[in-house]
Amino acid sequence: xxxxxxxxxxxxxxxxxxxxxxxxxxxxxxxxxxxxxxxxxxxxxxxxxxxxxxxxxxxxxxxxxxxxxxxxxxxxxxxxxxxxxxxxxxxxxxxxxxxxxxxxxxxxxxxxxxxxxxxxxxxxxxxxxxxxxxxxxxxxxxxxxxxxxxxxxxxxxxxxxxxxxxxxxxxxxxxxxxxxxxxxxxxxxxxxxxxxxxxxxxxxxxxxxxxxxxxxxxxxxxxxxxxxxxxxxxxxxxxxxxxxxxxxxxxxxxxxxxxxxxxxxxxxxxxxxxxxxxxxxxxxxxxxxxxxxxxxxxxxxxxxxxxxxxxxxxxxxxxxxxxxxxxxxxxxxxxxxxxxxxxxxxxxxxxxxxxxxxxxxxxxxxxxxxxxxxxxxxxxxxxxxxxxxxxxxxxxxxxxxxxxxxxxxxxxxxxxxxxxxxxxxxxxxxxxxxxxxxxxxxxxxxxxxxxxxxxxxxxxxxxxxxxxxxxxxxxxxxxxxxxxxxxxxxxxxxxxxxxxxxxxxxxxxxxxxxxxxxxxxxxxxxxxxxxxxxxxxxxxxxxxxxxxxxxxxxxxxxxxxxxxxxxxxxxxxxxxxxxxxxxxxxxxxxxxxxxxxxxxxxxxxxxxxxxxxxxxxxxxxxxxxxxxxxxxxxxxxxxxxxxxxxxxxxxxxxxxx
Ligand code: GAL
Numbered sequence: 001x002x003x004x005x006x007x008x009x010x011x012x013x014x015x016x017x018x019x020x021x022x023x024x025x026x027x028x029x030x031x032x033x034x035x036x037x038x039x040x041x042x043x044x045x046x047x048x049x050x051x052x053x054x055x056x057x058x059x060x061x062x063x064x065x066x067x068x069x070x071x072x073x074x075x076x077x078x079x080x081x082x083x084x085x086x087x088x089x090x091x092x093x094x095x096x097x098x099x100x101x102x103x104x105x106x107x108x109x110x111x112x113x114x115x116x117x118x119x120x121x122x123x124x125x126x127x128x129x130x131x132x133x134x135x136x137x138x139x140x141x142x143x144x145x146x147x148x149x150x151x152x153x154x155x156x157x158x159x160x161x162x163x164x165x166x167x168x169x170x171x172x173x174x175x176x177x178x179x180x181x182x183x184x185x186x187x188x189x190x191x192x193x194x195x196x197x198x199x200x201x202x203x204x205x206x207x208x209x210x211x212x213x214x215x216x217x218x219x220x221x222x223x224x225x226x227x228x229x230x231x232x233x234x235x236x237x238x239x240x241x242x243x244x245x246x247x248x249x250x251x252x253x254x255x256x257x258x259x260x261x262x263x264x265x266x267x268x269x270x271x272x273x274x275x276x277x278x279x280x281x282x283x284x285x286x287x288x289x290x291x292x293x294x295x296x297x298x299x300x301x302x303x304x305x306x307x308x309x310x311x312x313x314x315x316x317x318x319x320x321x322x323x324x325x326x327x328x329x330x331x332x333x334x335x336x337x338x339x340x341x342x343x344x345x346x347x348x349x350x351x352x353x354x355x356x357x358x359x360x361x362x363x364x365x366x367x368x369x370x371x372x373x374x375x376x377x378x379x380x381x382x383x384x385x386x387x388x389x390x391x392x393x394x395x396x397x398x399x400x401x402x403x404x405x406x407x408x409x410x411x412x413x414x415x416x417x418x419x420x421x422x423x424x425x426x427x428x429x430x431x432x433x434x435x436x437x438x439x440x441x442x443x444x445x446x447x448x449x450x451x452x453x454x455x456x457x458x459x460x461x462x463x464x465x466x467x468x469x470x471x472x473x474x475x476x477x478x479x480x481x482x483x484x485x486x487x488x489x490x491x492x493x494x495x496x497x498x499x500x501x502x503x504x505x506x507x508x509x510x511x512x513x514x515x516x517x518x519x520x521x522x523x524x525x526x527x528x529x530x531x532x533x534x535x536x537x538x539x540x541x542x543x544x545x546x547x548x549x550x551x552x553x554x555x556x557x558x559x560x561x562x563x564x565x566x567x568x569x570x571x572x573x574x575x576x577x578x579x580x581x582x583x584x585x586x587x588x589x590x591x592x593x594x595x596x597x598x599x600x601x602x603x604x605x606x607x608x609x610x611x612x613x614x615x616x617x618x619x620x621x622x623x624x625x626x627x628x629x630x631x632x633x634x635x636x637x638x639x640x641x642x643x644x645x646x647x648x649x650x651x652x653x654x655x656x657x
Contacts, residue, residue: 001329001379003372004031004069004337005355006300009057010041011344017057020341023362025064028373032061033299033337035124036071036141037103040078043120051127062133069299069337070124070134072225074117075141076103081116088113090148095194097150102348104144108221109152121225125232136237138299139225142264143240143254144247145214146221149192153217158187160213174485175205199405208454208486211401215249226257241299244284250397251291252436262299263288264339267324269305270314271624275602276578280622281324282605283415283422285331287395287434289387295332300339301325304353304365312351317624321365322372329379330607330618332387336376338369382616385609389431390445390594393418396437398454402486408478410512412530417450417476417575424581428589429597429606441466445592452479452497454486460496467500468565472592474584475501476572477508477531493533494571501571502539502562508532508573509551518558518574519549526580528558533573535560545584548574559584601627 005024009017024032035042035054043049058068082088082100088110091097098105106113128134146153165171168184177183182203184190193202193210222240229238241262242251255261267281288296302324305315316324325336340354355369356362395418403414418434425432425448433444437459441447447466452459452475467473480494489495493505509532516528521544535557537544546559560571570588589596597606603622608615621627 001376001382002030002335003028003325003369003376004033004067004335005029005341006337006339007032007034007341008037008344009034009053010038011346012342014053017060021057021060021064021066024061024066024341027370028377029066031067031069031135031335031337033069033071033138034058035073036138037073037076039073039076039120042073042124043078043116046080046084046116049120049123051124055127058128058131058133062131066133067135068131068133069136069138070128071138072117072121072124072140072229074106074121074139074225077106077113077116081113085110085112087150091150091153093149093194093196095149104142107148107150107153108146108217109148109150109156111152114224118224118228121228122232125229125236129233129236134233134236136239136259137229137233138262139222139229139238139240139258141241142243142245143218143222143249144245145211145249146217147192147214147247149194154192156217157192157210157213158190160216161190161209162187164209174487175203175209176487177203179203200407202405204402204405204482204486207405208398208401211405212250212398214247215253215397218249219253222254223257239297239299242288248397248400251287252397255291260294261288261291261296263296264300265298265324265328265336266300266302266306267320267327269302269316269320271622275623278603278622279419279423280426280603280605282327282331282426282607282620283419283434285328285333286393286422286432289332290392290395290433290435290439293433293435293439295334295386298325298328298333298336301328301336303338303340303355303369304343304357305351306353307351308349315353316365318364318368322368322375323620325372326375326618327605327620327622329376329382330605330609330620332609334383379616381614382609385611385614385616387431387433387607387609389433390443390592391425391430391448391589392433392435392439392441392444392446393421393425393448393450394437394439394452395434396452396454396456398456399437399451402454402482403451405486409510409530412512412575414451418448420575420578420581421448421450421474421585423578424585425589426605427582427600427602428586429600430589430594431607438462441471445471445594446588447471447473449473449479450476452494454482455480455484455489455496457484457496463497464500464564467567467569470566472568472570472588473500474570474572474588477533477574479571497569497571499539500562500564501560501569502542502564503535503537503557503560503571505533505573506536506556507534507553509534509553511551516551516574517549518546518576518580520546520583524583525549526576526583528574528576528580530575531573532558533571535571535573537562539564545570597631599629601629603627604629606631 237259239262243264342356343354534553541563543561544557605620
C-alpha cells in the first residue's frame with residue numbers, strides 16, 4: 001500500500017528540496033503529487049516556458065525511488081493570461097465576467113484560455129513522457145460542473161440542447177413550458193439560470209437539464225486534456241481528483257475515460273458529542289470505490305487541523321491521521337497521498353495544516369505519519385486485493401440534482417437515506433458497494449435503492465429483472481415520482497415500481513421536522529420524520545411490516561414487503577430513526593442469506609479485502625473510546641485511536657491483517 005504527499009516545491013526555497021526529499025525517503029513516502037497550481041512558474045510569461053525547476057525536483061525524487069504524479073496546472077491560469085483575456089474568467093449569475101479569482105478562475109470554453117491550456121499540457125506531457133518517475137497525471141484540480149454564465153458557455157448550452165432535442169417544440173413539450181408562459185420560440189431565448197432566483201422557482205425540468213449540461217461540459221474539458229496526455233504519454237495513468245462540492249459533476253461519466261478515481265478525503269477532526277449524530281466518512285470512500293468499481297486513490301488526505309476560509313478547527317486527535325488513512329485502505333484505496341507535506345507559510349491556505357507545521361520541526365503528527373508509512377509497508381499483502389460485496393446501495397447524480405432543485409420537505413436531503421442504510425449495514429460488518437443506479441446488478445443479493453426519484457426506464461427494467469431472478473431490493477419514499485425529464489408522472493406512486501413493491505401511495509404527508517410514530521407487528525415502536533407515504537398493499541403476497549401509530553393515518557401501512565418472481569421488494573414509506581434501519585437491515589440480511597458479523601459496537605467498522613482465498617480483515621474504531629467485542633471467536637480489543645497492524649495466525653488458509 002502506498003503512502004504519498006502533496007508537495008509544492010514552488011512554495012519553498014530550493015535549499016529545502018533535498019532535505020525534504022531525504023526525509024520523505026527515510027520516512028517511507030513512495031509518491032508525490034506536484035504542479036497542479038504551478039502554471040506561473042512553468043510559463044512565467046506568454047510563450048516563455050521554464051521546466052528546469054520541475055525537472056530538477058523530479059530528478060531529486062527519482063533518485064530516491066519516489067514516484068511522481070503531475071497535475072496539469074490549468075486550475076490557476078497566470079496573471080498575464082487573465083490580464084490579456086479578462087473574459088477567460090467565468091461569468092457569475094448576473095452574466096458579468098467575475099474579477100480575477102483566487103484560483104479556479106478559468107472558463108472551460110474560452111478559446112484563448114483553451115489554446116494556452118492545451119499548449120502547456122502539450123509541452124509538459126512531451127517533456128515528461130519518458131520520465132520513469134512520472135507514473136500518473138492528474139487533470140486540473142477538484143473540477144466542478146460548469147456554472148459559468150458567459151456568452152460562450154451559453155452558446156455551448158444551447159448547442160447541447162439542440163443536439164439532445166433537435167427542435168424547440170420538443171423542448172417546450174418535454175419541459176412543460178406552457179406553465180407561466182415559458183415557451184421558447186427562438187434558441188436565443190434559452191439562457192442558463194441567470195439571476196438570483198432560488199432554484200425552486202425555476203422550471204425543474206429545465207434546471208435538471210442545465211445541471212446535466214454543466215456536468216457534460218466539464219467532462220468535455222476533461223476529455224480535451226485526456227486526449228493530449230494519452231497522445232503524448234501512451235500508457236500513462238490518468239485521473240482527476242474529486243470531492244463532494246457545490247456544483248457536483250456526474251462522477252461516473254467523469255471517470256469513464258480515465259484510469260482511476262482520485263478522491264480528496266477530509267474526514268472531521270472533531271467528533272460529535274452526541275454519538276447519534278455520528279456518521280462515518282466510510283460512506284464517501286465506498287461511493288468512490290463504486291465509481292469505477294475498482295480500487296481508488298486518495299489524492300489529498302487530512303494531515304492537520306483544517307482552517308482558512310472558515311475558522312480553524314481541532315487538530316487531529318492522536319491516531320486520527322493514521323486511522324483515517326488505514327480506513328481508506330480498508331475501503332479500497334491503494335494509495336493515500338497526504339495534503340500536504342508542510343503547512344504553507346504564505347497564501348490564503350496558510351492555516352490548512354500539513355504534516356509538518358510552520359516551524360518546520362516535525363512534531364507529533366509527523367511521528368504518527370512515520371508509523372503510518374511503516375504500517376503501509378506491512379500491508380504489502382493487500383496488493384491486488386479487492387472488496388467484494390453482496391450488497392449495493394444505488395446512487396444517482398440525477399436524483400442528487402433533482403433533490404437540490406426541489407428539496408421536498410424540511411430536513412430532507414438526498415444523501416440522508418443512503419447514509420442511514422450505509423450506517424445500518426456497517427453495523428453488521430458487511431462490505432458495502434455504493435454504485436451508480438445504472439450499473440449491472442449481477443453478483444449482488446441485496447440492492448438498496450433509496451429515493452429513486454427521477455425515473456430512468458432502463459434502471460426500472462433492471463430492478464424488475466433483478467427481483468424476478470431472486471434478488472432483494474429495498475425502495476423508499478419519493479420513488480418513481482418523476483419521469484426522466486423531472487416532470488411528475490401521472491400515476492399512483494411509486495408509479496413504475498408499483499407492481500414490484502405490491503403497494504401504492506394513497507396520499508403522502510410531508511411532515512418535515514414533525515415526529516410521527518410507526519409500530520411493527522411485534523409492537524416495537526420507532527420515531528419517524530420528514531415524510532409519510534400512506535400505503536395501500538395491493539399485491540397478493542404483500543405483507544405489512546409496520547404501520548403508522550400516530551396522525552390521522554394511524555393504522556395505515558408504512559413499511560411493506562412483497563414477493564415478486566423469485567425475489568422480494570420492500571418499500572419504506574417514511575424516514576425513520578437509525579435503530580429502525582438497523583433492525584430492518586439485520587432482518588433482511590438474514591433472509592437474503594448474507595453472512596454478517598453480530599454484535600458489533602456502534603461505530604466500529606469491519607471490512608474485508610480479498611483475493612484468491614486470501615482475506616484481510618480491517619477493524620476500525622471510529623470513536624475516541626475503547627470498544628470490545630467478539631469477532632470470529634477471538635476477543636479483539638480496540639484502544640482509542642491506537643494503530644494496530646498485526647498479522648494474526650488465522651484458521652485454515654485464511655489470513656487476517
Ligand atoms: C482541496 C484542494 C487543495 C487544498 C485543500 C485544502 O480541496 O484540492 O488544493 O486547497 O483542499 O484546503
